[in-house]
Amino acid sequence: MSQEPEDVKPKLNLNIAFDGTQITVKVKANMKFAKIFEAAEKRFGKDPGMMMVVLASLLFQQLHVSAIGTLRFTYEGNRVQPTQTPAELEMEDGDQIDAFLQQFDL
Amino acid sequence: GLYVALNSRDSPPKLKGVSPEFSKTLRLAHDLKISIRRRAIGSFFEWDRLDQAVGGRNLALGTKLHQQTRRSIARRQPALMSAIRKYNAHCTTLERLYNPACKVPLPQPLPTKLSELRDNSTLMEDVWTMASDKAPLWLEDADIRSGIHHMLRKERAVEERQRLRREAENLSRWLARELLAVELALRQPSNAPINVHLTRHRDRLLQLTSRWVNPIMSASSYESLANGAQKLASELTGGSASFEARRQCANGEEFDQELCPEAQGESLLCTNENLLKDTWLLKDNTDEQNDECTESLLLVSELLATEDDYMSVSLPDDTSTVQNTKMITLIWEKPEGVLADNFEINSQSLPPPSGPLTKSRALGRCLFLPQDICRLSQVGSMLDDVCLNGCAEVLKYYSDKDPNLATGSRRCALFTSHDLVRARYKARDEELWRIMSPSQYWSKDVWILPIHRPRQLHWVLCVAYPKYGTVLLYDSLVGRQFWSNDLKDVSNLFTRLVELANRFGHSMDLPTSGWVAQPVTMTPSQTNGYDCGLWVVAWIFATLRGCGNCNERWTEETMIQWRRFLTALIAGLPLRAAS
Numbered sequence: 144m145s146q147e148p149e150d151v152k153p154k155l156n157l158n159i160a161f162d163g164t165q166i167t168v169k170v171k172a173n174m175k176f177a178k179i180f181e182a183a184e185k186r187f188g189k190d191p192g193m194m195m196v197v198l199a200s201l202l203f204q205q206l207h208v209s210a211i212g213t214l215r216f217t218y219e220g221n222r223v224q225p226t227q228t229p230a231e232l233e234m235e236d237g238d239q240i241d242a243f244l245q246q247f248d249l
Numbered sequence: 250g251l252y253v254a255l256n257s258r259d260s261p262p263k264l265k266g267v268s269p270e271f272s273k274t275l276r277l278a279h280d281l282k283i284s285i286r287r288r289a290i291g292s293f294f295e296w297d298r299l300d301q302a303v304g305g306r307n308l309a310l311g312t313k314l315h316q317q318t319r320r321s322i323a324r325r326q327p328a329l330m331s332a333i334r335k336y337n338a339h340c341t342t343l344e345r346l347y348n349p350a351c352k353v354p355l356p357q358p359l360p361t362k363l364s365e366l367r368d369n370s371t372l373m374e375d376v377w378t379m380a381s382d383k384a385p386l387w388l389e390d391a392d393i394r395s396g397i398h399h400m401l402r403k404e405r406a407v408e409e410r411q412r413l414r415r416e417a418e419n420l421s422r423w424l425a426r427e428l429l430a431v432e433l434a435l436r437q438p439s440n441a442p443i444n445v446h447l448t449r450h451r452d453r454l455l456q457l458t459s460r461w462v463n464p465i466m467s468a469s470s471y472e473s474l475a476n477g478a479q480k481l482a483s484e485l486t487g488g489s490a491s492f493e494a495r496r497q498c499a500n501g502e503e504f505d506q507e508l509c510p511e512a513q514g515e516s517l518l519c520t521n522e523n524l525l526k527d528t529w530l531l532k533d534n535t536d537e538q539n540d541e542c543t544e545s546l547l548l549v550s551e552l553l554a555t556e557d558d559y560m561s562v563s564l565p566d567d568t569s570t571v572q573n574t575k576m577i578t579l580i581w582e583k584p585e586g587v588l589a590d591n592f593e594i595n596s597q598s599l600p601p602p603s604g605p606l607t608k609s610r611a612l613g614r615c616l617f618l619p620q621d622i623c624r625l626s627q628v629g630s631m632l633d634d635v636c637l638n639g640c641a642e643v644l645k646y647y648s649d650k651d652p653n654l655a656t657g658s659r660r661c662a663l664f665t666s667h668d669l670v671r672a673r674y675k676a677r678d679e680e681l682w683r684i685m686s687p688s689q690y691w692s693k694d695v696w697i698l699p700i701h702r703p704r705q706l707h708w709v710l711c712v713a714y715p716k717y718g719t720v721l722l723y724d725s726l727v728g729r730q731f732w733s734n735d736l737k738d739v740s741n742l743f744t745r746l747v748e749l750a751n752r753f754g755h756s757m758d759l760p761t762s763g764w765v766a767q768p769v770t771m772t773p774s775q776t777n778g779y780d781c782g783l784w785v786v787a788w789i790f791a792t793l794r795g796c797g798n799c800n801e802r803w804t805e806e807t808m809i810q811w812r813r814f815l816t817a818l819i820a821g822l823p824l825r826a827a828s
Contacts, residue, residue, distance in 0.1 A: 163674040215634070220687065222616045222635075241684065243667045246634035246701040 155229055159183050161214065161242035170229060176216070177225035183242065184214055214242040267353070271346040278339040278356055279376040285336055285359065286373065288329045289366055295322050296363065333359050333366075353377050417465040424461075425474050428454055432482035449765070452717040453586045459694065460588070460795045462656050568745045569675040576740035577720055577764040579732055584721065584767040587797035592790070594810045600821035611825035612646060615639045626816040628809055632782025637699060637708060638665040640815050641789045643822065648793045657795030662690035666699040666708070669735070672742035682749050691750035691757045696743075697792055699785050700735055708781040710788050711739055711766075712797075715747075715759050720766035721797060725775035725784040727768070736766055769798050780808045787811055 154169050157179070166186050170179055216223040218232055218240050229238075267275075299318050302309040310318070337358040347355060356376045360366050387393045431451045434440050440447060458471035603610070606626070610617040617625075617639055625636045632640075641663055648658035664685070671681055690696055696713040709731075710723040720739070722732060743761075750757045769788075775781055787808075791799050803811075 160676075160680055163676060220614045220684070222614075224616075224618075239680075239683070241680070243634070243670065246637075246666055246703070 155234060155236050155238070157229065157234065157238055157240055159216070159240045159242055161187050162244075172230040172234075173228050175225065176223055176227050176229075180214070180216060180225055183216075187214065187242065213245060215245055217241050217243075267348055267351045268346055271343060271348070274339050274342050274346070275353065275376065278336060278343065281332060281336045281339065282356070282376050285329070285332050288325065288332065289372060292322065292325065292329060292363065293367060295325075330361060333361055337361075414465050417463065420461060421466055421470070421474060424454065424457065424471070425478060428475055428478035429481060432478050433485065436482055436486040449717075449719075452719065456714065456717060457586075459660060460657065468656075567678050568748050569677055569681075571741055571744050571748070573744040573761055574737035574740050576744055576762050577736045577766045579736055579766045581729060582767055583769065583771050584719070587721070587769055588795075589798050589800040590791040590794050590796035591800060592794060594807070594814045596810075596814050596817045599814070599817045602817070602820035603822065604824050606820060609825040610819055610822040612643055612822045615642050615822075616825065617819050617822070622816065622819055625812070625819060628812060629777075629779055631706075631779045632708065632786070634666050634701065637782050637786060638667075640786045640819065641697070641699065643818060644786070644790050645793055647818075654794055658793045660694040661793055662688040662693035662696050663789070664688065664690075664696065664698045666701045669698060669700050669738055669742060672738050672745070678745075678749060681745060682753065685746060685749075686753070690746060691755040695792060697789055698739065698742075699789065700739075702731060702735070705731065708785045709735070710785045711735070712788075712792050713739075713743065713764075715743070715757075718760060718764040720764055722766055722768045723770055723785065723788045724768065725770065725773065725781045727770055727773050729768070732766070732768075740764075774803075775805060777805065780805060783808045783811055783815075786815065
């Protein structure tokens, strides 16, 4: 008899695109992006093509090992911080997030 | 008469209530001071000459001249010193005899040290030999003084305006003549072999006009200038220049052939034959060979164009499959007429830091975290995508606001270093359009595309002038062999951009072939392993300022200052509101 859907927090489907592939993650609006990023990186990290890029960067550059291989995420052109949540950015169901591999120079 | 003969004032000094002794000493002091001033200034000049090389300002004097100057200083020094001492003695006498009722200001003694004398403003003051009950207004009233300053400045400003107008008129007259000459040359059938060069020269001239727009000469006056030249040339020769032929000929390897001095019809037709893959098209072409050649050329090029369009438009729901890697031809020659920027790095002109560097900064869509600012500020660290794209965007933001730079900077579409990556992995149209369309690139004259080369861990820059089909390449290490790969991707990206713009209702009448890329930097400007990103930002800034290159004073050493400038720029951005 209870009206369940009303007190359950709505979940959002966010699309994350990287390197030509797209995944959809289902998240709570108040979930920190850090968690979402981690999941996305794991998913994209399986891509052998990207692993090679990461490995190559690792070989050439010992200085920034900690930062290597991490992705950057943008929403409508703005950088998304791991500490933010979808609710803060007023994201809606089906919104698109773009991910890039970090770029270093020589 | 007597006073004139004594090289003194026209009228006798009017002094009341002073002893003759005081009056005499005052006259002496007055004359002595004039002499001291002359000697002192001479001495300053001599010292300046001796010190002209201090701090690397000027060339060193040379031993002989140096010794000569020293000797002459030593010779003149005692006279000056004794004059000053004498003057100071006069001063003390005057002070002793001083009667306040006479209202003559007392002269102040002068310092005997040269450096103090130089800074002393009383050196330039005359000794008062008149009662000063009615001091002139300019001496008392600061407003009058500033009024005089402003009047003088206004006069100079009017003069300067006249000079600038004359200069602008000269420039436009030169441009009109030059444009007319090149338009005429384009219409001479005998010039067909150098058609490509002529057209590029004309394009460069036209490019100048947008840079030369100023309050005296508006963009429309330049436009009418260009149109006038075209019209006049057409009237004089009764023909029009065949640009289509140029575009066809400038395509790919055929470019060089076109430059051979052959008969126009033959050379152009044979290049077309190379281009044609379809035999029936070829037959059509040969049938028309007997007709007037320009006409047939136009026809062929139209046919080719439509065929090109079908190749890419009929396929696609999505342009990601577009393969047009030959749109841009690389010509390894420094382009002419690339303007050097006259920008001087001056961090003082920037706003002060808005807070400690451990706080994040934000401007529009740029976000700089503490680690980004740290990376940017540290000499020897490499710029990453955030620093590079962020700095470029902030520079564009400020240039867009600056009244002097806005016209140039607003003509530019600034892409990011991630955009070419998208072309490499063949992003879907929807994604490409979503990300690229905010720049409104279809309405811009300049496309700025920073490129990251992950293999070489290197930054380079590509600046396109789509209207003119010109692409300028910037690479601080001048790696010629790497460009051909990048240019393939750039070709694909630009082709898709043009097609997407057309599809979404912003018609871009741009050819997707026959573009020419040329390197601006022919000698490496970087020997260390970390400055390439800074160079790319510097070139982007020069482009935003309407120029094509940094000036020759920018060297590897300049990059340290440039880094400091950028850091100060970012530090001055508003702090990000804590969320």
